[in-house]
Amino acid sequence: xxxxxxxxxxxxxxPKEGLAWFRGLAMAQSRDWFQSHKAGYQQLWVEPMQALxxxxxxxxxxxxxxxxxxxxxxxxxxxVRFSKDKSPYKTNISAMxxxxxxxxxxxxxxxxxxxGLDELVAFGFYxxxxxxxLRLRKKLLDEKTGAVIQRLVDDAAKVGLAPDAMxxxxxxxxxxDPAHPRIELLKRKxxxxxNASIPAKVRHTAAFKDWVLTQAEAxxxxxxxxxxxxxxx
Numbered sequence: 457x458x459x460x461x462x463x464x465x466x467x468x469x470x471p472k473e474g475l476a477w478f479r480g481l482a483m484a485q486s487r488d489w490f491q492s493h494k495a496g497y498q499q500l501w502v503e504p505m506q507a508l509x510x511x512x513x514x515x516x517x518x519x520x521x522x523x524x525x526x527x528x529x530x531x532x533x534x535x536v537r538f539s540k541d542k543s544p545y546k547t548n549i550s551a552m553x554x555x556x557x558x559x560x561x562x563x564x565x566x567x568x569x570x571x572g573l574d575e576l577v578a579f580g581f582y583x584x585x586x587x588x589x590l591r592l593r594k595k596l597l598d599e600k601t602g603a604v605i606q607r608l609v610d611d612a613a614k615v616g617l618a619p620d621a622m623x624x625x626x627x628x629x630x631x632x633d634p635a636h637p638r639i640e641l642l643k644r645k646x647x648x649x650x651n652a653s654i655p656a657k658v659r660h661t662a663a664f665k666d667w668v669l670t671q672a673e674a675x676x677x678x679x680x681x682x683x684x685x686x687x688x689x
Contacts, residue, residue, distance in 0.1 A: 467507035469661040470571060474500035478547050478572040485543045490532075497532070501549045505529065505569070508665060509551055515669055516553060516566045519676050522683075523556040524566055548572030563688060564679055565648070567672060571659070577668055579675035580648035581682050583622040589645055591687050593629065596638050601685075605647075606638055608678040612649050615674040621646030647682055649675045 477496050481489065490497075509527040517524050530550040536542045550570035554563060561583075568578040584592060595601040609619055621644035628634040632642055641647075651671055658667045682688075 465507060465510075467504060467511050467662055467665055469664055470504050470659055471500050472660050474571075475573070477501070481545055482547045482573060485545060487544065490545060497549075501571070502529075505549055505551050505571075508569075508668075509553065509567075511665055512567065512668065513553070516672060519669075519672060520555070520566060520680065522566075525554040525556045525558060528552050528554065546572070548574055564682065566679070567668065568650075569668070571654075574652070575654050575659075576650055576652050577654065577671050578620060578648055578650035579617075579672060580620075580646070580679050581687065582620070582646045582648045584646055584687070588687055588689060591685075591689075592647055593632075593642060595685060595687075596642050597632070597636075602638055604681070605641065605678070608681060609641065609649070612674045612678060615671055616651045616653055617649040617671060617674055618651070619644060620648040620650040647678065647687070649678060 477493065477500050480493065484490075506529070509529075513524060513527070528551060530552075532545050532549065534541075534544060534546055536544065548570045549572055550568070552568040553566040555566055558564070564581045565579055568576070568582075570576050581588075596605060619641055623645040625643040625645070627643070628636070628639055629642055632639070636642060654664075655667065658664045
């Protein structure tokens with residue numbers, strides 16, 4: 457059967473043929489291969505992702521009661537300057553919605569998505585500066601506010617979201633009891649939630665948008681709490 461062609465400007469899901477495209481890129485990892493298959497990437501991945509984000513902008517802004525910044529669509533090229541792996545291309549497409557007033561890598565994400573040979577949807581504060589991290593840990597160590605954070609995390613877990621961060625310590629932070637009931641949150645240098653198990657039955661249909669919104673709704677209370685507590689200063 458010929459590949460399903462997405463409807464221009466409307467999100468109808470990510471075509472199943474897209475995974476084969478990324479498998480081919482992973483095997484070749486060459487500019488020549490990418491250039492000769494670039495049209496496929498545009499049709500199978502770029503256009504559906506752009507349509508998805510266009511349709512999610514208003515619902516996400518309403519959900520948070522905040523203006524979003526412009527969607528950021530990340531390049532497929534890898535930064536190999538400091539990496540032992542010199543493969544020139546990623547094997548997933550990724551995009552995010554920052555909140556207005558924050559750069560893509562500076563503040564919390566209203567939504568981050570990457571899809572391809574690995575997949576993830578995520579929300580929240582992925583990385584904190586030292587002063588911000590100190591504020592978070594004080595909140596986590598406080599019995600009252602720590603219990604609130606744990607409850608918000610547990611509520612989000614009901615739809616498959618789990619705590620996440622850009623960086624996680626292997627051991628307890630200095631001065632923190634390794635047996636602390638919230639130790640797994642205390643070891644993280646951020647306050648984000650992610651789900652790496654996207655149901656295949658929705659990814660290839662317009663229902664993926666509704667699934668993402670369900671995840672966003674479950675994550676929003678934690679993100680709103682972070683803003684209300686002025687974790688960013």
